[in-house]
Amino acid sequence: MPESQAGVLDATARRELAREISRLARASAQSVLRAAPVPMVPPARRIGFTGPPGVGKSTLVGKLVERRAAQGVSVGVLAIDPASPYSKGAILGDRIRMDQASGDPRVFMRSVSSRDSQDGMCNNVADILCAMEAHHFDELVLETVGVGQAEHAVKALVDTVVLLMQPETGDAIQALKAGILEVADIIVVSKSDLHGAPKMREVLASTVRFGAQRAVGWTVPVLGVSVETGKGLDELEAALTAHAAWVAANRTAAETQARRACYRVQDLVLRRLDDQLSALSPADYERPVAELYQRVLEGLRQT
Ligand SMILES: Nc1nc2c(ncn2[C@@H]2O[C@H](COP(=O)(O)OP(=O)(O)OP(=O)(O)O)[C@@H](O)[C@H]2O)c(=O)[nH]1
Ligand SMILES: [Mg+2]
Incomplete structure (x- = not known):
């Protein structure tokens, strides 16, 4: 991997980007629509890590990012955490520590709350990723807590979506039921130093063998990884490289662009719809549904 200076931010740029991320996470749908379009830059390679709470996402991301930075790769990390509104102050403290903790100039880390979002993301997450991309990171990492809808977002x-599952939990069964395994490009059995990891790998591997991803020509690897012992980290990096090559050969830039634009529009419309519905009073709901439907549609049109 070539050494690069792209995505290496000085203290001022770090502060500015952190501020921009906080601003976007709070911005209304209208203000995002009014804002100047983000300048087009060559897109960073984007990797998402998702999975149930406490499965080991941050620990793994931290380790991988450290390894990537040592190889000369710059990485921007956005972590979405389901912070409760009551712990805002403490969480903000954590966020600042998180960015300082890495200490490597090639790594930028920031976490934002998913508190106001409906799909386990944060508001304007697509715009935040573009704002990060404008700093020319080689790679962008998105960490999200799996809540069903978040995986699809x-x-x-x-x-590339990396889904983490840990041994000896009912998470695998839940994931199967919710169709979550379908979104994974790579599955990681995390904490593989713990008892039950081989069994978990076996169950997941036999499930994905029949999964939808096979139909598009990519076989989802199921890897055992332990950050504790370092086992499986090389294999995970190799799988990430292999999937990047597969994406380059099988997905056009236009398809990727269309998928992201679709998410963005849907997110903005759903937020406006939510505003419209919350503005209705209990008395309004006594009106016929067809009338309310028309009123909401008109409300959407006016914004
Ligand atoms: N034994 C073992 N424990 C691990 C490993 N990786 C992470 N952990 C532990 O698992 C716990 C949760 O790790 P996190 O990395 O915070 O998990 P997360 O998925 O980011 O959690 P949320 O963001 O809160 O959903 C911590 O106590 C870690 O020390 C591992 O490889 N082996
Ligand atoms: Mg985490």
């Missing part, structure tokens, strides 16, 4: 926003 992450699929639209990144090139």
Whole structure:
């Protein structure tokens, strides 16, 4: 991997980008629509890490990013955390620590709350990723807590989805039921130093053998990884490289662009719809549904 200076931010640029991310995470749908379009830059390679709470996403991302930076690759990390509105102050402290913690100039990390979003993301996440991309990182990493809808959102926003599952939990069964395994390009059995990891790998591998991804010509690898012992990290990096090559050969830039634009428009419309519905009073709901439907549609048209 060539050494690059792209995405290496000085203190001022870091502060500015952090501020821009916070601004976008709070911005209304209208203000995002009014804002100047983000300048077009060559897109960064985007990787998403998703999975149930506590499965080991941040630990793994931290380790991988450290390895990538050592290879001369610059990485921007956006973590979405489902912070409760009551712990805003403490969480903000964590966020600042998170960026300082890495200490490597090639790594920029930021976390934002998913508190106001409906799909487990944060508001304007697509715009935040573009704002990060404008700083020319070689790679962008998005960490999201799996809540069912989040996996589908992450699929639209990144090139490669890594799904984490940990041994000896019912998560695998839940994931199967929710169709979540379908979105994964790579499955990682995290904490593979723990008892039950081989069994978990076996179950997941036999499931994906019949999965939808096979139909598009990519076989989803199921890897055992332990950040504790370092086992499986080389294999995960190799799988990420292999999937990047597969994406380059099988997806056009126009398809990727269309998928992201579709998510963006849908997100903005759903937020406006939510505003319209919350503005209705209990008395309004006594009106016929057809009338309310027309009123909401008109409301959407006016914004
Ligand atoms: N034994 C073992 N524990 C691990 C490993 N990786 C992470 N953990 C532990 O798992 C716990 C959760 O790790 P996180 O990385 O915070 O998990 P997460 O998925 O980011 O959690 P949320 O963002 O809160 O959903 C921590 O106590 C880690 O120390 C591993 O490889 N082996
Ligand atoms: Mg985390």
